[in-house]
Amino acid sequence: EAGVTQFPSHSVIEKGQTVTLRCDPISGHDNLYWYRRVMGKEIKFLLHFVKESKQDESGMPNNRFLAERTGGTYSTLKVQPAELEDSGVYFCASSPHNNEQFFGPGTRLTVL
């Protein structure tokens, strides 16, 4: 069974540019989560989808971040315009129910 996949694995962009991260959850998992780890800090929650609906987006830093999950399958996280402090590793996780979460490999974002 395929695990959670994320694309791209690495992204290097300049301040002010736009980047879109993609997450494909495990098939059949209704719950999809986005997390972020900035250097030296713990992994922090960004938002939670149940199918295509945003269940909780309390962790989104600001309105430069937009997450979507059209059709309740894959999800995208867009950062527009990117700032230096957005650099970090963005993890996606999915779960069939509200406990064990399976993590993707992460996207390492570097904003120059």
Next chain:
Amino acid sequence: GQNIDQPTEMTATEGAIVQINCTYQTSGFNGLFWYQQHAGEAPTFLSYNVLDGLEEKGRFSSFLSRSKGYSYLLLKELQMKDSASYLCAVIFNDYKLSFGAGTTVTVRA
């Protein structure tokens, strides 16, 4: 708040035992996870505790005391491949995981 505290680093010798402690604020507690993360890779699930007591899974065991807001991960018969970051994560009533900063375990020959 949901402060989750765990030591930053631990070092042990191959074949030894290491115990990683984790404390958290108990309000709204719904379960506690331990994840292992090798550098540049995804966190991988190790254990899940929701009731008090010890859960044993091969060389790894996890303990939980809900009244004390305390858990530990016990790694036995350490191997070099166990060198990694170990993340304590608590799930509260809102169903999102709150992570500790992670404990980097270094296993030396």
